[in-house]
Amino acid sequence: xxxxxxxxxxxxxxxxxxxxxxxxxxxxxxxxxxxxxxxxxxxxxxxxxxxxxxxxxxxxxxxxxxxxxxxxxxxxxxxxxxxxxxxxxxxxxxxxxxxxxxxxxxxxxxxxxxxxxxxxxxxxxxxxxxxxxxxxxxxxxxxxxxxxxxxxxxx
Amino acid sequence: xxxxxxxxxxxxxxxxxxxxxxxxxxxxxxxxxxxxxxxxxxxxxxxxxxxxxxxxxxxxxxxxxxxxxxxxxxxxxxxxxxxxxxxxxxxxxxxxxxxxxxxxxxx
Numbered sequence: 001x002x003x004x005x006x007x008x009x010x011x012x013x014x015x016x017x018x019x020x021x022x023x024x025x026x027x028x029x030x031x032x033x034x035x036x037x038x039x040x041x042x043x044x045x046x047x048x049x050x051x052x053x054x055x056x057x058x059x060x061x062x063x064x065x066x067x068x069x070x071x072x073x074x075x076x077x078x079x080x081x082x083x084x085x086x087x088x089x090x091x092x093x094x095x096x097x098x099x100x101x102x103x104x105x106x107x108x109x110x111x112x113x114x115x116x117x118x119x120x121x122x123x124x125x126x127x128x129x130x131x132x133x134x135x136x137x138x139x140x141x142x143x144x145x146x147x148x149x150x151x152x153x154x155x
Numbered sequence: 156x157x158x159x160x161x162x163x164x165x166x167x168x169x170x171x172x173x174x175x176x177x178x179x180x181x182x183x184x185x186x187x188x189x190x191x192x193x194x195x196x197x198x199x200x201x202x203x204x205x206x207x208x209x210x211x212x213x214x215x216x217x218x219x220x221x222x223x224x225x226x227x228x229x230x231x232x233x234x235x236x237x238x239x240x241x242x243x244x245x246x247x248x249x250x251x252x253x254x255x256x257x258x259x260x261x262x
Contacts, residue, residue: 005248012169020245
């Protein structure tokens with residue numbers, strides 16, 4: 001299957017851009033980012049808290065089968081414009097990746113299609129590259145297992 | 156003891172990237188490579204050493220000259236590192252799309 005997600009990470013820069021077009025009205029695409037329950041479903045993590053508003057904050061947690069936390073992340077929401085834009089910080093807890101600034105732009109293409117643009121800015125180029133290598137080293141297997149688990153349960 | 160070199164460290168330097176680009180189309184000797192840069196010859200030698208240690212460059216003896224060439228296989232590893240990251244996001248977004256297509260607003 002063709003991968004629809006484009007990642008632009010220029011050498012030596014401390015930022016990256018993720019772009020993706022969806023067969024969804026922009027309202028639904030935005031809702032998937034603003035509704036804690038839906039966000040948790042596709043991100044594959046538990047959403048402990050998500051205040052979708054300016055000056056709101058959020059916290060994610062993923063636990064293993066025994067209930068031990070294996071991943072925690074949090075951030076604050078700097079700007080929240082429904083169906084248009086979210087600016088937030090993202091930080092993994094107990095990790096040395098620093099904090100990243102994420103600018104999410106939601107764009108209506110047609111009544112039924114939309115585009116998401118995520119501009120992530122890291123503290124340094126080295127940290128950006130480390131984060132990008134994460135799924136390569138350990139996370140991807142985990143994410144795949146997790147995905148299979150969820151999909152398995154749906155059947 | 157030499158520090159273990161990382162491919163990603165190797166390509167983090169602009170001069171080293173320029174060397175890789177230069178060698179993309181042709182094999183060259185250290186002297187020929189150095190002549191393309193304003194940088195001092197020993198500096199270029201150091202860059203070539205690092206790139207060779209990372210296996211991004213290979214060396215070939217041709218008569219008395221040593222030619223450097225690009226190790227395309229290793230370069231592919233660099234390009235590939237972004238793939239799992241892309242896949243991760245692609246998986247997430249595919250899931251998002253599937254969920255939202257079924258979504259019925261509560262009224």
